[in-house]
Every structure is written in C-alpha cells, then in structure tokens.
Amino acid sequence: MPKPLTDQEKRKQISVRGLAGVENVSDLKTNFNRHLHFTLVKDRNVATKRDYYFALANTVRDHLVGRWIRTQQHYYEKDPKLGLDMEELQDIEEDAGLGNGGLGRLAACFLDSMASLGLAAYGYGIRYEFGIFNQKIVNGWQVEEADDWLRYGNPWEKARPEYMRPVHFYGRVEHTPEGVKWVDTQVVLALPYDTPVPGYRNNVVNTMRLWSAKAPCDFNLKDFNVGGYIQAVLDRNLAENISRVLYPNDNFFEGKELRLKQEYFVVAATLQDIVRRFKSSKFGSTEVVRVDLSTLPDKVAIQLNDTHPALAIPELMRILLDTEHQTWEKAWDIVTRTCAYTNHTVLPEALERWPIDLFQNLLPRHLEIIFEINRRHLERIANLYPGDHDRLRRMSLVEEGDQKKINMAHLCIVGSHAVNGVARIHSDIIKATLFKDFYEVDPHKFQNKTNGITPRRWLVMCNPGLAEVIAERIGEDYIRDLGQLKNLLEFVDDDSLIRDIAKVKQENKLKFSAYLEEHYKVKINPNSMFDVQVKRIHEYKRQLLNCLHIITLYNRIKKEPNKNWTPRTIMIGGKAAPGYHTAKLIIRLITAVGDIVNHDEVVGDRLKVIFLENYKVTLAEKIIPASDLSEQISTAGTEASGTGNMKFMLNGALTIGTMDGANVEMAEEAGEENLFIFGMRVDDVDAMDKSGYDAMEYYNRIPELKLAMDQIAGGYFSPDQHDLFKDIVNMLLHHDRFKVFADYEAYIKCQDKVSALYKNPKEWTKMVIHNIAGCGKFSSDRTISQYAREIWGMEPSLERIPAPDDPRQ
Incomplete structure (x- = not known):
C-alpha cells in the first residue's frame, strides 16, 4: 500500500496541476525532463536551481501556448x-x-x-x-x-x-x-x-x-x-x-x-x-x-x-x-x-x-x-x-x-x-x-x-490554507465571484471555523517567522501581534505616525515593565524614491528606533521593530497572509484608494485606519465596528486647513508626544549623531502638510483598543471573519466589469473558450 499523502502534499499536487493546466502529474514530470534535456541541454547532475525554474516555466508555458493561440483566434473570428x-x-x-x-x-x-x-x-x-x-x-x-x-x-x-x-x-x-x-x-x-x-x-x-x-x-x-x-x-x-x-x-x-x-x-x-x-x-x-x-x-x-x-x-x-x-x-x-x-x-x-x-x-x-x-x-x-x-x-x-x-x-x-x-x-x-x-x-x-484586487493571486495562490478553509464552508465558486464570501457570515459563531481560521493564521505566522530568521537573521515571537505597514515610503502615508506609536509603546513598557503588555512585532517596509530626502530619513529613523528597542533587555520580545528590506510582490505574498494588523493611516483625503488595505482584509488581518480611500468602503462592507477607525475625516482636515494647523499646540499639550519628539530631537535614537533627525523634527513641528500630530492622540487610543482585543483570540477571529465576509466588493473582477459596462461599452463573458485539440494543452 502506498503511503497516504499529507494535506500539504495534496495541496502541492493540486497547486501543480492548477499551475500547469494538466490533470496528470506524470505528464508534467515528463515534459519537465524534456525541457531540462533538450531546451536547457542539462541533466540533473549539473543542473542549477535556475535551470529547474526555466524547465518548469517552459513546461507551464507549453500548456498556455495552445490556449493563447486559440484565444487570439477567437477574438479574431468574433x-x-x-x-x-x-x-x-x-x-x-x-x-x-x-x-x-x-x-x-x-x-x-x-x-x-x-x-x-x-x-x-x-x-x-x-x-x-x-x-x-x-x-x-x-x-x-x-x-x-x-x-x-x-x-x-x-x-x-x-x-x-x-x-x-x-x-x-x-x-x-x-x-x-x-x-x-x-x-x-x-x-x-x-x-x-x-x-x-x-x-x-x-x-x-x-x-x-x-x-x-x-x-x-x-x-x-x-x-x-x-x-x-x-x-x-x-x-x-x-x-x-x-x-x-x-x-x-x-x-x-x-x-x-x-x-x-x-x-x-x-x-x-x-x-x-x-x-x-x-x-x-x-x-x-x-x-x-x-x-x-x-x-x-x-x-x-x-x-x-x-x-x-x-x-x-x-x-x-x-x-x-x-x-x-x-x-x-x-x-x-x-x-x-x-x-x-x-x-x-x-x-x-x-x-x-x-x-x-x-x-x-x-x-x-x-x-x-x-x-x-x-x-x-x-x-x-x-x-x-x-x-x-x-x-x-x-x-x-x-x-x-x-x-x-x-x-x-x-x-x-x-x-x-x-x-x-x-x-x-x-x-x-x-x-x-x-x-x-x-x-x-x-x-x-x-x-x-x-x-479591486485579484483573489487568484492575493488569496488562492498566496494563502492556500485560508482559501481551502473558506471553500470547505461555501464551496470554490467564490474564487470567480468574490461576493459569495458574504455566505461566511452564517458561520461567524461557528467554533470550528473560528478555530480553523486562527490555525491558518498561526501557521502563516510561524512560516514567516522562519523566513525572517533565515533571510533577515532576526528572531521574533510568533505569538506576538504582527503589526504591519508595507507600502511606498511617503509623508502622506504617515509611517512617522506609526513610528511615534512605537516610541510611545517603548516608553510605556520601560515605565511599567511588569504590566501585562500585549506583545507586538511591528514591521514596516517600503521603498523611498532615491531623490526623496525626507522619505529616506524616515527609513533611517525606523531602523534607528528598531536598534534601540530590539536590544533593550527590559523590553524583551514584547516589542520588536523590523524594517523589511526590499519590499516587493514576492515579499508581500509572504507577509500579508501572516499579518494580524494592517496599518492604513494616511491623512484623510490623500490616499486615492489603496489596494494593500484590501489584500490584508482578504487575508484575515484587521485594519487600523483613517476614513480615507477605500478604507471608507471597507468599513461599510464589513461594518465600521469591525475596523479600528480613528482620526480626522476629510471635512475635519479641510476645516483645519482653513483655521490653521498648529503642531506646537499638540506637542505642548500631550506629554507622551512631547517625550517621543524630544527623544528623537535629543539623539536618544541616534547617540552617535544627535542632530541626525533634525529635518524630520523641524518638518513635524513647523511645516507638516499631513498633520501627524493632529491624529496622534486618537491613533494611540485606537491602538490601545487593538491591544485589548488581541488578548481575546475568539473575539478577534470573529472580527476577522466579518472582514473576510465583507471583501466581495474588492475583487478586481467587479472593478473591471464596471469599466467594461460603464466606460468601454462591452460585456464580460464567463464562457470558456474551447480547449485546443492537443489533449496536453
């Protein structure tokens, strides 16, 4: 009797078949070997991993080509x-x-x-x-x-x-x-x-x-x-x-x-x-x-x-x-x-x-x-x-x-x-x-x-465990019709679904922790809350507000080290345009704060700060399924939409965010009570623009904010160069277009609510289910259907084009 396949091995086989468009895995192996020998002129004794990648890619490409030609013929005829x-x-x-x-x-x-x-x-x-x-x-x-x-x-x-x-x-x-x-x-x-x-x-x-x-x-x-x-x-x-x-x-x-x-x-x-x-x-x-x-x-x-x-x-x-x-x-x-x-x-x-x-x-x-x-x-x-x-x-x-x-x-x-x-x-x-x-x-x-985002890449491919848990409850058709996710609401109090979703998240966190340890040489606590902000570094996206929260949390732990703190691993990633001085300085501040926090024995693994180097799609596909908290904290009225916010929501992270861009519609779809919404709305920002924004008023009134800013300005996080962050300090105090201090107090209070809820895993996961169930609107299939009907004057078709005659295609 052959040894039965594990769930993971079954998933791999399903994923290989889906990838290559074949039903028979042995066919795939045959074609793989053919390309390794005749396309790349290698055998397994001398082949590199790149050779194997090209052999697999060419095998998959073979299965696409017949469909590709047939599709173009269909368009030509029709x-x-x-x-x-x-x-x-x-x-x-x-x-x-x-x-x-x-x-x-x-x-x-x-x-x-x-x-x-x-x-x-x-x-x-x-x-x-x-x-x-x-x-x-x-x-x-x-x-x-x-x-x-x-x-x-x-x-x-x-x-x-x-x-x-x-x-x-x-x-x-x-x-x-x-x-x-x-x-x-x-x-x-x-x-x-x-x-x-x-x-x-x-x-x-x-x-x-x-x-x-x-x-x-x-x-x-x-x-x-x-x-x-x-x-x-x-x-x-x-x-x-x-x-x-x-x-x-x-x-x-x-x-x-x-x-x-x-x-x-x-x-x-x-x-x-x-x-x-x-x-x-x-x-x-x-x-x-x-x-x-x-x-x-x-x-x-x-x-x-x-x-x-x-x-x-x-x-x-x-x-x-x-x-x-x-x-x-x-x-x-x-x-x-x-x-x-x-x-x-x-x-x-x-x-x-x-x-x-x-x-x-x-x-x-x-x-x-x-x-x-x-x-x-x-x-x-x-x-x-x-x-x-x-x-x-x-x-x-x-x-x-x-x-x-x-x-x-x-x-x-x-x-x-x-x-x-x-x-x-x-x-x-x-x-x-x-x-x-x-x-x-x-x-x-x-x-x-x-x-919208494609659920194929941003759920099925990057988070197969969660995709499978969902399919077990509502079937697989949601992959083509994401609106069907609302059917998950029937199971929001189902202990088995709550348990399965929490289990998948923990597996993803363990996997990403291992990845971080291997590639970044950083050891983190997989039981901590993974608090993530990954996107381009820009003043309007307010990575600086996140940074001020990190410093505030650090100061609180230092002040009361024996308190029962919710452990957090805060990860920030993104590229700064090479000529954007402030954005590059923001990265330097995050890394500097991380150096102090991560080496403080009093803090231990209750707070870690990691800057994720070279954020790109392949890293996003790993970090998003592992995230607990998604940071979408732009100044209201500045983020046109955002799509990272949708990817986190679909993958079972909760959102802390302002009423900006697509966050507004996400709160509508999932229920505002199921997101952590804080801060000024667009009308508040407009009113402040008219009345004038005085950063010094907040600095003088809020002790924790003043302490954080004084530490940045005084060289606490840059002991070898006390004035390293003077340009950031000057900007925040005197000419901050994006009003970081105006939302600081509301953001800190909202983060306290996040920490409190995370201590109740069942209620946290029920909120996650509400969010996943509310994701239907944010499929790019819906977006493109609207473009097609309302702008391009064409109708989407869910018909299959006949497969090519060659059964391998």
Whole structure:
C-alpha cells in the first residue's frame, strides 16, 4: 500500500496541476525532463536551481501556448471590442518590477481580471531593462541597486520583431497644400515582447505587450571615417536608453526629457499597433490598408491609466489628421469616444505639468495639436461663462507663469468621454476640488470605479490554507465571484471555523517567522501581534505616525515593565524614491528606533521593530497572509484608494485606519465596528486647513508626544549623531502638510483598543471573519466589469473558450 499523502502534499499536487493546466502529474514530470534535456541541454547532475525554474516555466508555458493561440483566434473570428489598459503593468514570476507602488500592481490585477472575464484586452507598457531598484539597508540607510531582472532571460516572453514600429522624435513641422508633415525626425524602433496572461479556468489567454527601444540600423551612420563610425555605433545607446530604466518616483512628478520620451514612446508604438490590428481585422488580412477609422470607437477602448499615457490623445489626433486626413471635428469625435481617463492621485506634486519648451523641441507637432485643442476648449468655456477670465485661466491646458506648462490632467479630461477616480471618496474629492470646474461643465463624464484586487493571486495562490478553509464552508465558486464570501457570515459563531481560521493564521505566522530568521537573521515571537505597514515610503502615508506609536509603546513598557503588555512585532517596509530626502530619513529613523528597542533587555520580545528590506510582490505574498494588523493611516483625503488595505482584509488581518480611500468602503462592507477607525475625516482636515494647523499646540499639550519628539530631537535614537533627525523634527513641528500630530492622540487610543482585543483570540477571529465576509466588493473582477459596462461599452463573458485539440494543452 502506498503511503497516504499529507494535506500539504495534496495541496502541492493540486497547486501543480492548477499551475500547469494538466490533470496528470506524470505528464508534467515528463515534459519537465524534456525541457531540462533538450531546451536547457542539462541533466540533473549539473543542473542549477535556475535551470529547474526555466524547465518548469517552459513546461507551464507549453500548456498556455495552445490556449493563447486559440484565444487570439477567437477574438479574431468574433471581432469583439478591445479594452486597453496602457501603463507599466505587471509583476510576474521573477518580480519584473515594471511599475511604481500600487499603480503597476493594480494594472497586473486588472490584466488577470480581464482575462478571467473573457474580455478581449491588451495591456501595454514598456519593457524596462531595469525595473524598480532593489533596496539594501546599509547602516540603517536605504541604498539603491539596479534591478537587472533580465540578466538570465525571461522564459515567459516572446519577442515579436515582425510587429516592430518606428517612433519619431524632434524634427520640425511643415504645413503644405497636401497637409501637415512632421519631418527631419529622429527614429527609434519599438520592438514588442508578448507575455501570456491566463484567465482563471476558462482557457482564455490574453496578451501583455511591452515595448523595447532599438536603434535603427542607419542610426547616425552618416560618417564613413573610422572615428565617426565607432562613435555612431556607440551613440545607438542614446536611442535604446528610452527603455533602459523605470523612473522610481511614486506620487511625484519628475519633468525630465527622458521620461517624456518614454511616455511618447509607449503611446506611439501602441497606437500604431491598435490601428494595424483594427485595419487587419476589418479586411481579414495582416496588410495595413487605407480604411475609414470612423468606427474605431466601436471596436477600440483606450484607458489612460493616470496621465502617463496622456499623449495618446494628441497622437491619435495626429494620426487621424495627418495620416488619415480626417477633418478636425471628425478626428476629435473619434478620439474622445475612444479615450477614457483614470485619475490616481490628488497630490499636487504628483500631477504632470510638462514645460512647453521641452514639448516644442521633442514633439513639435503634438504641441501644435494641444494648442488647437486648448483654443477650441477655451472658446467653448468662454461661450458658457462669458467674462469669467479666471475660470478660463483655471481650466486652460496651458498654465501661464515663469515657464509655460501643459497640464496633462486637463488634457486627459478634455480628450476623454469618461473620467473616474478609484474609490468613492476620491471620486467625490476630484469633483469637489481638483477638477471642480470641469465637473461643472461636463458632469456626465465623471464616474467612480473603486479599485479591486485579484483573489487568484492575493488569496488562492498566496494563502492556500485560508482559501481551502473558506471553500470547505461555501464551496470554490467564490474564487470567480468574490461576493459569495458574504455566505461566511452564517458561520461567524461557528467554533470550528473560528478555530480553523486562527490555525491558518498561526501557521502563516510561524512560516514567516522562519523566513525572517533565515533571510533577515532576526528572531521574533510568533505569538506576538504582527503589526504591519508595507507600502511606498511617503509623508502622506504617515509611517512617522506609526513610528511615534512605537516610541510611545517603548516608553510605556520601560515605565511599567511588569504590566501585562500585549506583545507586538511591528514591521514596516517600503521603498523611498532615491531623490526623496525626507522619505529616506524616515527609513533611517525606523531602523534607528528598531536598534534601540530590539536590544533593550527590559523590553524583551514584547516589542520588536523590523524594517523589511526590499519590499516587493514576492515579499508581500509572504507577509500579508501572516499579518494580524494592517496599518492604513494616511491623512484623510490623500490616499486615492489603496489596494494593500484590501489584500490584508482578504487575508484575515484587521485594519487600523483613517476614513480615507477605500478604507471608507471597507468599513461599510464589513461594518465600521469591525475596523479600528480613528482620526480626522476629510471635512475635519479641510476645516483645519482653513483655521490653521498648529503642531506646537499638540506637542505642548500631550506629554507622551512631547517625550517621543524630544527623544528623537535629543539623539536618544541616534547617540552617535544627535542632530541626525533634525529635518524630520523641524518638518513635524513647523511645516507638516499631513498633520501627524493632529491624529496622534486618537491613533494611540485606537491602538490601545487593538491591544485589548488581541488578548481575546475568539473575539478577534470573529472580527476577522466579518472582514473576510465583507471583501466581495474588492475583487478586481467587479472593478473591471464596471469599466467594461460603464466606460468601454462591452460585456464580460464567463464562457470558456474551447480547449485546443492537443489533449496536453
């Protein structure tokens, strides 16, 4: 009799079958060995772990390819509308960090949902050679290292040189009787690489197409003497630098020429690709022929994911006017019906404003088109509001000042048929403040699409134990319809469910504790509360408020060491933009506080502070299932939505947070009594902005706050350099835009409630069940279904595409 499989071994086999799309594990082993021998030319005596990874990846890829081809054939035959999501998109196997913060990760969730819903959708972005930097912590400071993620190749992508497209820069504009011509340009080639995006159990495999910059063969090869030739070949790097590296700023605009080149590069290549596919589908061939593009909006939807692809608007106008010779009115109608804009931030420093001088040099034809869009736009506004010159100034696409600039958000609004925020409160804020003038003119354009996350990656894959416990109670269908999680409420008082969920959490904590010990050389108490804040380091996210709580807790334990304290392991992780001095200093403060707290024998394992180095998706998949408490503590009105908050909620962590972003809707769905909500609301923050925020009043009135600040300022946490944190102290006391002290007292009291509840495991876990049951709304499937129906004019399909004839596929 063979030895029966353990539960863990069964889960592994199920996971392997699901991963590869095969029913027979022996087939998978056969194909794995075939790739190891014939693709990688290795045997087990000399193969490395990387060889094994590539053999497995190629095996899985084999099973995707048949479905991928069948999906594209299905789209071609049915000719459905194309929904597009243009931005650096995803985070795959080897952590291809091709996006910043939540925006890139959100796009990856959207791709998963579009494939799982059977939508004919492409994700477009740039194939950065170097993605978001790798973060090292050296002597407490962040140090950046290049992320050479392609060093060993990428088994998932397929280069498509046959679809390479030219992208033009610089040059000048000629107005001739035959039309407008953009001449004497420099050309860079855009080489596409395709990655399959499989849907969930429906045989659909969509495409993510990323563009890589290549110099043309004749790039600067004008001189035939040896020196000129050598330099010309070396100068090819100037063209290929466009896709070399991702700008690592999150919620901060950096107006560099290379960044504008990147934004135009992805837009120009993508629009050529869209037009090519539109024309070939119309005529049943791959030839690009002359065809009226007036029906483009019936077949194509372009979603501008923030303002980074805003140049799609003038670029599509340029194609329609200069190449297709449409009238302005006809071209503008096509553009506005095709494009829609999603706003992802209200922070003024994050909004893109490009200098006109830079535009004039790099994209002279597009500047002309933007000026004409603006002229017609302002003419309309002047007719609607005669004599209101201030309104014209506020609504102009061109901002006056020492240096004239193009406001890209205004361009997006004017050139789109729909504008949406990413959580209800955020959508209300942009209508009431940021885009108030535009909302008054075109209220019908403005919508809300609350963000979501894919339950496939953020539950089934990263937390299979919890996924299984849920499935045992309500079945597996919730994975495609997350709203079914509400059925868990029937079991909220069921002792067996309470016990099972607590058991899975403890297993995840033990596993993560072992991981920390192995990789970070840190030993923590797995029975302590895992209190976690992981996200980009930014003043508005208020890691400093968390830090002040740590210091306050430390001081309390030191003062009353014999009290029955709830033990906590507080983990903070995230990257600071390399040029963001305050954010890097915040990291240094966290590491400095950790050094003091973690080595204090009086405190012991009742409080530990860990900065999680190099936070990325693969680390998130480990820490989120192990977390007890999720910190979502931004100043009300600053976090557009957040998606980390949803991931923690789905994985059984409780939220301590402000009424900001999607926290508001999370509290509605789970019941506000099942979250730890504290602090100012948006109206309170607005009122304080009007009356004035006086940090010193809080500092002088609250003894624990004063003590913490005096310790930071006096060098208690930096004994070798007493004034190390003077810039943080000065900012918090005198020019803190995000009002940390105003929420300190409420935050500390709320944390006390957290500590008290954690001592009652049963009640804590019942609250967890309420939260998991309330997660249904926060599936990206729901978000994408709303985009499809309410913006793109297409219907999601839960039909399976027939599997390929080859039974192995």
